[in-house]
Amino acid sequence: MSLVREPSADQPILEIRGLTMEFGGIKALDHLDLQVRQGEIVALIGPNGAGKTTFFNCLTGIYKPTAGDLLLTPTGEKTRRLNGLKPNKVTEQGLARTFQNIRLFPNMTVLENVMIGHHCRTKARILGAIFRGPETRREEKQIVRQSYTIIEKMGLAGMVNEFARNLPYGAQRRLEIARALATDPQILLLDEPAAGMNPQETNKLDHLICRIRDEGLSILLIEHDMKLVMSLSDHIFVMDYGKKIAEGSPEQVRNNPDVIKAYLGEDIVDGNT
Amino acid sequence: MISLKDIRSAILISLWFIFLTFPLMVIKVNPIDRVIDWRWLNMLYVGGGSFFFYLISRIFIKHKEARQDKMQKKQESERIEKSWSIFYKPKVYVPFLVIIALFALAFPLLFSTYQTNIMITALMYVMLGLGLNIVVGVAGLLDLGYVAFYAVGAYSYSLLNLHFGIGFWTALPIGALMAATFGILLGFPVLRLRGDYLAIVTLGFGEIIRLILENWNEFSQGPSGISNIPRPGLFGLEMSLNGAITYLYYLMIILVLFTVFVVNRLQNSRIGRAWFALREDEIACQAMGIDKTTTKLRAFALGATWAGMVGVIFAAKTTFVNPASFTFLESAIILCIVVLGGMGSIIGVILGALVLILLPEYLRAFSDYRMLVFGGVLVIMMVFRPQGIISNIRRTYTFTGQEDSP
Numbered sequence: 001m002s003l004v005r006e007p008s009a010d011q012p013i014l015e016i017r018g019l020t021m022e023f024g025g026i027k028a029l030d031h032l033d034l035q036v037r038q039g040e041i042v043a044l045i046g047p048n049g050a051g052k053t054t055f056f057n058c059l060t061g062i063y064k065p066t067a068g069d070l071l072l073t074p075t076g077e078k079t080r081r082l083n084g085l086k087p088n089k090v091t092e093q094g095l096a097r098t099f100q101n102i103r104l105f106p107n108m109t110v111l112e113n114v115m116i117g118h119h120c121r122t123k124a125r126i127l128g129a130i131f132r133g134p135e136t137r138r139e140e141k142q143i144v145r146q147s148y149t150i151i152e153k154m155g156l157a158g159m160v161n162e163f164a165r166n167l168p169y170g171a172q173r174r175l176e177i178a179r180a181l182a183t184d185p186q187i188l189l190l191d192e193p194a195a196g197m198n199p200q201e202t203n204k205l206d207h208l209i210c211r212i213r214d215e216g217l218s219i220l221l222i223e224h225d226m227k228l229v230m231s232l233s234d235h236i237f238v239m240d241y242g243k244k245i246a247e248g249s250p251e252q253v254r255n256n257p258d259v260i261k262a263y264l265g266e267d268i269v270d271g272n273t
Numbered sequence: 274m275i276s277l278k279d280i281r282s283a284i285l286i287s288l289w290f291i292f293l294t295f296p297l298m299v300i301k302v303n304p305i306d307r308v309i310d311w312r313w314l315n316m317l318y319v320g321g322g323s324f325f326f327y328l329i330s331r332i333f334i335k336h337k338e339a340r341q342d343k344m345q346k347k348q349e350s351e352r353i354e355k356s357w358s359i360f361y362k363p364k365v366y367v368p369f370l371v372i373i374a375l376f377a378l379a380f381p382l383l384f385s386t387y388q389t390n391i392m393i394t395a396l397m398y399v400m401l402g403l404g405l406n407i408v409v410g411v412a413g414l415l416d417l418g419y420v421a422f423y424a425v426g427a428y429s430y431s432l433l434n435l436h437f438g439i440g441f442w443t444a445l446p447i448g449a450l451m452a453a454t455f456g457i458l459l460g461f462p463v464l465r466l467r468g469d470y471l472a473i474v475t476l477g478f479g480e481i482i483r484l485i486l487e488n489w490n491e492f493s494q495g496p497s498g499i500s501n502i503p504r505p506g507l508f509g510l511e512m513s514l515n516g517a518i519t520y521l522y523y524l525m526i527i528l529v530l531f532t533v534f535v536v537n538r539l540q541n542s543r544i545g546r547a548w549f550a551l552r553e554d555e556i557a558c559q560a561m562g563i564d565k566t567t568t569k570l571r572a573f574a575l576g577a578t579w580a581g582m583v584g585v586i587f588a589a590k591t592t593f594v595n596p597a598s599f600t601f602l603e604s605a606i607i608l609c610i611v612v613l614g615g616m617g618s619i620i621g622v623i624l625g626a627l628v629l630i631l632l633p634e635y636l637r638a639f640s641d642y643r644m645l646v647f648g649g650v651l652v653i654m655m656v657f658r659p660q661g662i663i664s665n666i667r668r669t670y671t672f673t674g675q676e677d678s679p
Contacts, residue, residue, distance in 0.1 A: 091562035105553035116550045120562025129542030130535050183562050
């Protein structure tokens, strides 16, 4: 498997320094620092409106950050700066994302959805498409084969020729992850993958994310489901009002008074202490 | 089936129609005898006709709604596939294709020059429709100025011939290339736009091209146009008018086959997939690493190419071009072909072009009413088959591994 890489603990694969995003006078992100290490599952949590999705959009090139650095260092390669790249270039560099509200291609089949993910790793051009030479045909075959492998891994093999819009909700979520995996990423960004899922589906997702991690990918996820976050994450960052208010292992974060304050309000913390 | 409410609204509608058509259908002034003819019988026809048409349309619509309710989405797609799947069996479609091919080959021998000429026009619209289908049907970019590329092709040939004496066969690729260039030129400013906004800008673009051709006399000879454009040649062979038309007909058949081949290959390629994805969801498309800019520009350029080629053929066929041939109405008709035929479906677009171009010609028998019937057909089509004659059943990539046997 090409995805397996040697984990190296010292150099974070993704490093974010002083990321700031202003909309007019509003600072949606305020000097945010964050690191993701190779093979880690990192969670970003925070109350609604804390700026989590804004952070994702800055990272994936949908917004252009006002200040700060986004640095990607794939193992054994040079550091690259991702600021100001177009979304498709960011994906080419190795960041693949899913969306909070599912954004599949509803009128394409499951297989085609995943095949789209391979787009930036393949290169058939117009003339290749028209003449369909051996090169193009081999590439097409390879795309189908690789896509099917991913679909199988995500447990969608039974629905491979189904239209994406006809899939049950949980399967659509998994298809989005499959599609992101097809871009052959270094880091997988999951925006609330468990939103709207029932406990069994969440449980299944938990296993799935762990398996992806075990194959050597790093994962950065935004999530509201605390149970999932606590059981899954190696490292947690907590945001509120665009600022980082805490970070650490699940245990540290759980006991951090600032975090409890942000989530539950001032009074309860005072009452506890 | 029909409720009292339907009958009541049918009566209201027939009364409304009687009122609307009263001055036209009932009152007739006879200026010779200086009397007014009251044709009350016409009123009865209008009233009765609209009453029954309304009821019939209600029955059909109800039938359709009932069917939709019954079918789950999934079952529906299966049903569509089943009803069409019989055409995918070689046993069925091979003889079918052979008959069509023989008919197409024998057409100029069987019918008059006039009929052949109409058929050439229809085939030209097939090509135009297939070209626009790339932009509108596949990539989902609503283009209302497609006729501009058609004009670019036609004028490329006319002007190059006028000034440099360039022949048809040299002009054909040049016209295509020129149109593709203009496609990219249009593509750049509209990259950020989508939907309604894109439609307006392309509409403006189409008008700009036409107005330039109309007003820049030194360049295009203005509204008087360019005449005496040579017909396509065949190794310098002298041909009679009939011979030239027959030749052009076979040429069109070959070009249409070429278009179908290329467009089909494009749709089923990595680029075609990117176009379909762009139509489905632009943001997700970018997040999957598809470059929006190049994908859109490719769609515009490749769509315009066909219009440019047809433009050259148009100039050669009519031997005369002027800006009046490239009005917005042309764009609208080509768009109708794509929408009526079925967005993204090649066979649908071919059928759509044949229906839309041949129908008004053969309806000439009804003279005054032919455009009315034409309009009626369009309305009925959009009510009962909004997805077009042949909805695009896209299951190009079905996995056929052994794991997949259902």
